[in-house]
Amino acid sequence: MLEKTINISFSIKENLLLSLRESQEEFTQDLRFLSALMLYRKNRLSLGKAAELAGYSKLDFIEKLKLEKEPVFDYNADEMNEIFADVKLVP
Numbered sequence: 145m146l147e148k149t150i151n152i153s154f155s156i157k158e159n160l161l162l163s164l165r166e167s168q169e170e171f172t173q174d175l176r177f178l179s180a181l182m183l184y185r186k187n188r189l190s191l192g193k194a195a196e197l198a199g200y201s202k203l204d205f206i207e208k209l210k211l212e213k214e215p216v217f218d219y220n221a222d223e224m225n226e227i228f229a230d231v232k233l234v235p
Contacts, residue, residue, distance in 0.1 A: 173199065181214065191216070
């Protein structure tokens with residue numbers, strides 16, 4: 145089945161791009177990445193879907209996260225304790 149795509153657009157003033165010293169393409173790519181990152185942080189998108197939204201492969205998205213010093217996996221203390229408890233059960 146062919147996936148349907150949609151376009152999302154909004155207007156910004158040109159002086160914003162001048163202030164950022166970015167081209168329209170750079171700004172668009174930054175917004176895609178930051179949107180994907182926020183949705184990934186909030187557990188609303190998986191790593192793979194966030195990478196897709198950002199326009200990256202999964203490995204490239206992970207590399208971008210590393211460059212931005214963003215955790216790839218962000219577990220809380222309870223989740224970490226559960227993981228370590230499970231590891232102790234492995235023969």
